[in-house]
Amino acid sequence: MQIYLPIAEISLNVFLLLGLGGLIGFLAGLFGVGGGFLMTPLLIFIGVPPSVAVATQANHVVASSVSGVLAHFKRDNVDVRMGLVLLAGGFLGSTVGVALFSVLRGLGQIDLVISLSYVLLLGIIGVLLFLEGGRALVRRRRKVTAPSRRGHAWAAGWPLRMRFPKSRLYISALLPLSLGFGVGVLSAIMGVGGGFILVPLMIYVLGMPTTVVIGTSLFQIIFVSANVTFLQATQNQTVDLVLALLLVLGGVIGAQFGGRFAARLPADSLRIMLGLLILCVGGKLLFDLVTPPVDIYSLGVS
Numbered sequence: 001m002q003i004y005l006p007i008a009e010i011s012l013n014v015f016l017l018l019g020l021g022g023l024i025g026f027l028a029g030l031f032g033v034g035g036g037f038l039m040t041p042l043l044i045f046i047g048v049p050p051s052v053a054v055a056t057q058a059n060h061v062v063a064s065s066v067s068g069v070l071a072h073f074k075r076d077n078v079d080v081r082m083g084l085v086l087l088a089g090g091f092l093g094s095t096v097g098v099a100l101f102s103v104l105r106g107l108g109q110i111d112l113v114i115s116l117s118y119v120l121l122l123g124i125i126g127v128l129l130f131l132e133g134g135r136a137l138v139r140r141r142r143k144v145t146a147p148s149r150r151g152h153a154w155a156a157g158w159p160l161r162m163r164f165p166k167s168r169l170y171i172s173a174l175l176p177l178s179l180g181f182g183v184g185v186l187s188a189i190m191g192v193g194g195g196f197i198l199v200p201l202m203i204y205v206l207g208m209p210t211t212v213v214i215g216t217s218l219f220q221i222i223f224v225s226a227n228v229t230f231l232q233a234t235q236n237q238t239v240d241l242v243l244a245l246l247l248v249l250g251g252v253i254g255a256q257f258g259g260r261f262a263a264r265l266p267a268d269s270l271r272i273m274l275g276l277l278i279l280c281v282g283g284k285l286l287f288d289l290v291t292p293p294v295d296i297y298s299l300g301v302s
Contacts (some may be wrong), residue, residue, distance in 0.1 A: 007240035008052045014246060016046070021250025025068075026258040027277075039247070040190065041118060041281055050111045052240055054101075054190065055232035058225045059244035065221045068258065072215030079166035079212045083219035085173050086180040086198070090224035093184020098231040101188050105236065115289055117190050122282030125197060128204075130275030167208045167216075176206060180220065188228050199274075 002011045024039045043053035072078055104110040158172030183198045199217050202208045208216070233239040 005243045008048050017246040018250040021247035022254035025251030025254025050114050051238050055238035056240045058229040062225045065218045069218040078215035082164045083216045085176045086220040089177040089180025090184035093181035094188045094227045097185035097188025119286045122278045126275045126278035
C-alpha cells in the first residue's frame with residue numbers, strides 16, 4: 001500500500017516504513033542509540049531526499065528513545081544528573097548545528113556534507129567499538145580483569161568538578177558539557193540522536209560504567225532530538241509529518257523489545273555487534289559515494 005509524503009514529494013510503501021521504524025526502535029533499546037545513524041542512510045537509500053531524511057527522522061529518534069529509556073528506568077540504569085549535564089551541552093550544540101545546516105543547505109552542499117560525515121564518523125566509531133569489544137571478550141574468556149577507566153589525567157585539573165553518584169564519578173562538568181555540545185552539532189547536521197557517538201565517549205572518555213551508559217544516553221537523546229526537530233521544522237521546513245508518524249509508530253513498539261533483549265547479552269557482545277552494524281552502514285555509504293551513478297546527468301528541483 002503506497003502513501004504520498006508531501007514534504008519528501010514521493011510515494012512509498014506503508015509497511016516498508018513501519019518495518020524500518022520497528023527495526024530502528026529495536027536497535028535503540030538494544031544498543032542505547034537513537035537509531036538515526038542507520039535510519040537516515042536507509043531513508044536515503046529508498047529515495048527520501050537527504051535534507052528531509054535528516055530532519056524528519058529526528059521525530060522517530062525522540063519516540064524510540066522515550067520508549068527505550070522507560071525500559072531502562074525500570075532497571076534503574078539511568079544517571080539523571082549526568083544526563084542533565086550532557087543535555088545542557090546538547091541543547092546549545094543542536095541549536096548551533098541547525099543554523100549551520102541552514103547555511104550549508106543554502107550553499108547546496110548539505111547532501112555531500114551529510115554523506116561524508118557519516119562515512120568518516122561511522123568508520124572511526126565502528127572500528128573502535130569492534131576492537132574494544134573483541135578485547136573485552138578475550139579478557140572475559142581468559143578471566144583477566146579489565147583496566148580501570150575512571151577519568152583521565154589530562155582532565156583532572158579542570159574546574160567545576162561534580163559528583164555523579166550513580167556513575168561513581170567525580171569529574172569536571174565541563175567534560176560532559178563539551179561532549180554534549182559536540183554531539184548536539186552532529187545531531188543537527190547528520191539527523192542522529194548521537195548515541196552511536198556518545199555511548200563510546202561516555203565509556204572511554206567519561207569512564208562511566210557500561211550498565212548505566214545506555215539508559216543515560218537515551219535520556220539526553222530525547223530532548224536534544226526534540227530540539228532539533230522543532231528547529232528544523234521552523235527554520236528549514238524539512239520535517240515530513242506523515243513520514244515521521246509512520247516511523248514513530250513502528251519505533252515505539254520495537255524499542256520495548258530491544259530493551260528487554262539487551263538485558264540478556266553481555267556488554268562486550270553488544271559492543272561488537274554495534275561496531276559491525278556501524279561499519280556495514282558506513283561501507284554502503286562509501287560505496288555509493290565512489291560508484292559512478294547510472295545517470296550522469298539528472299534534473300532536479302531546488
